[in-house]
């Protein structure tokens with residue numbers, strides 16, 4: 001507790017100096033900086049080697065702060081009430097007099113916003129005067145980090161400070177829903193489409209074509225461990241690590257499983273963790289079993305299909 005207090009103080013110190021730091025969220029760790037500052041946000045792009053045209057998600061503590069920058073609507077309020085704080089990102093219209101740095105939006109008139117649930121990050125957001133722009137804390141196109149050690153694995157000494165909030169409990173990025181006009185799902189993630197449809201009384205589906213235009217960062221190659229991944233595999237070849245959806249009586253140093261009982265939420269939580277582990281064990285290739293395309297399985301399959309385009 002005392003430790004957390006001094007770590008939040010340190011985090012604030014670096015952020016106030018317009019540095020970027022890593023913050024824990026329930027989805028994945030973020031590389032955070034003052035969203036109102038050109039200098040601070042330009043550092044995010046540099047450290048991540050992220051193309052300038054790819055806009056950032058901005059993290060807020062509460063509605064009062066968000067209202068200063070964005071125009072809110074009924075669909076937003078419905079979803080906010082149910083899912084925030086949590087793994088859902090909303091794309092909203094920016095107010096004309098918003099204070100968001102132009103680096104964040106790539107000249108768009110919209111902003112992606114989120115209210116992370118992790119308690120340390122919420123405390124931090126409460127104590128600072130500005131919201132935090134924070135993409136996932138990985139080098140562009142690579143696998144997102146789900147704990148402080150993963151962030152170190154990505155950036156080494158280049159990162160000034162990591163606020164350690166333990167392991168991310170969701171383990172996959174947030175779902176992105178655009179509420180600018182008619183609601184649209186732009187990215188699958190930690191909130192299922194069916195739970196969003198229930199609240200909006202809608203029948204939204206994930207449409208890859210729309211997403212390509214609206215979400216420039218969701219290019220084909222993404223979430224890549226840097227080694228080939230073979231999908232829908234029945235058994236491994238001799239040089240492959242084999243990732244199973246469910247624990248089975250298979251033994252070998254190359255066997256990993258995503259969940260004990262084929263639980264897709266547990267599998268999502270373990271996905272990046274296991275892929276990073278396999279890569280660090282110097283396997284040259286990965287084979288992975290077919291994952292059911294339901295609920296969290298849809299988000300897992302989306303990430304795997306992009307990771308396999310290496």
Ligand code: TXA
Pocket residue numbers: 025027028029030031054055056057089091108110111112114134135136137172173174175176186214215216217218
């Ligand atoms: O779970 C998450 O969302 C994590 C944690 C750290 O919050 N963040 C994250 O950020 O995944 P990032 O930058 O890795 O992915 C954000 C995606 C990008 O694909 C970007 O193109 C899209 O959001 N995006 C940002 N602003 C947008 C906007 N105004 N309209 C449409 N898409 C936008």
Ligand code: MG
Pocket residue numbers: 135136144
């Ligand atoms: Mg990312």
